[in-house]
Amino acid sequence: MTTGTGPAPALPQSVAVIGGGRMGAGIAQSFATAGAPVTVVEQSREAAEAVRGRIAGSLERAAGRGLIDAGPAEVLDRMAFADAVTGLDPATELVVEAVPEDAGLKARLLAAAERVVGEGTVLATNTSSLSVTELAAVLQRPARFLGMHFFNPVPASALIELVVAEDTDPSVVDRALAWTAALGKKDVVVKDSPGFASSRLGVALGLEAIRMVEEGVASAEAIDDAMRLGYKHPMGPLRLTDLVGLDVRLAIAEYLHATLGERFAPPRLLRDKVARGELGRSTGQGFHTWEKQR
Ligand code: NAI
Incomplete structure (x- = not known):
């Protein structure tokens, strides 16, 4: 205006x-x-x-x-x-x-x-x-x-x-x-409450998607496509995790785990990827492979 x-x-x-x-x-x-x-x-x-x-x-x-x-x-x-x-x-x-x-x-x-x-x-x-x-x-x-x-x-x-x-x-x-x-x-x-509205729901979905990759239920691409094409999400939960940063997601999950309980326990795979420096788009590798950012 x-x-x-x-x-x-x-x-x-x-x-x-x-x-x-x-x-x-x-x-x-x-x-x-x-x-x-x-x-x-x-x-x-x-x-x-x-x-x-x-x-x-x-x-x-x-x-x-x-x-x-x-x-x-x-x-x-x-x-x-x-x-x-x-x-x-x-x-x-x-x-x-x-x-x-x-x-x-x-x-x-x-x-x-x-x-x-x-x-x-x-x-x-x-x-x-x-x-x-x-x-x-x-x-x-x-x-x-x-x-x-x-x-x-x-x-x-x-x-x-x-x-x-x-x-x-x-x-x-x-x-x-x-x-x-x-x-x-x-x-x-x-x-004010842990994770507010957006992070609480977004992280719940993201963590479940990571557990599904861990269990070999489907590939990251397939899980993302299921939500994108089936549920009309503009972006799948794993691509979104890559964009947010796996380190950022892990920090939030740890906090929600401490405040809201077991359902937010960070999956092993998330911890391993962060420890290996696979932080998502910023490092070129997360659940997907990205062109390195300048
Ligand atoms: P980031 O790690 O990309 O950026 C943090 C910046 O803070 C860095 O540039 C760092 O040099 C600077 N910094 C650190 N210590 C400082 C100090 N003492 N004085 C001045 N600057 C300092 O982190 P990101 O992703 O931007 O996240 C920042 C906040 O936003 C976090 O609380 C995060 O949870 C929140 N957030 C992140 C989202 C995401 O998609 N990454 C989405 C929404 C919120």
Whole structure:
């Protein structure tokens, strides 16, 4: 709903994304493409520069396919790349944390970001399974914190799952709903609980598919085709596991196993593949073979 050349009214005035990996780079790219100024925070100068390069490449590909209106250079101009949360602008309206699925690391970075930003800033976590309420325990202002769970690949995905923790203020949910709409995405609002709605169901299906490969029920291709063609899923559960990353899926399964019980116990095959470095698309090998990513 852009009326002029500036950012659409419902977008945050400025965004910071902590962690520029698979998800963080996509989240940053999506906000910048929509018109918001975005700062990506990585753990070193080199890592920050590498994220800039990956986003530049992704923007070039999106422009080549006619998926973005602005030129890649114009979008990149809205972006800054930093190597520590201490450099964040206190006026940042939204901070999205997208570092690996490690509660201690997330808590440490969220608390550090909160010390820098102003009272009006909303803090969000992109965790795909961890308790948002437990993460909020390290914050001084838990009312300004919620889960904004994006999906992979972020620029192409249609959904953001908004996770409402015990202390999240309703006005913060309203702002997140407006930002979701400004990005052109749909929302689902869920109460904080292990795996929310999406990961809990998605991981259950993915783990069962892995157990079926383990038991020799069918090949990965056949299992994926069964769900794709038979159940109209846009992508089979094993291809999706490759896209998400087997390491990410294993971390989530371990958490759901601990919180929801035996039905989420990670299969041996998943652990073995992660130990061998077969992490999915990012390494070229998961349940399927992929062209190595640049
Ligand atoms: P990733 O491993 O690709 O990216 C994490 C990034 O965080 C890396 O670039 C790393 O350098 C950076 N990082 C680590 N420590 C840092 C620090 N101290 N300061 C700044 N940056 C730091 O992980 P991915 O896949 O992007 O996942 C991130 C989060 O998103 C996790 O919580 C994951 O569960 C969640 N998620 C992942 C999805 C997926 O499909 N991979 C889907 C939805 C959510």
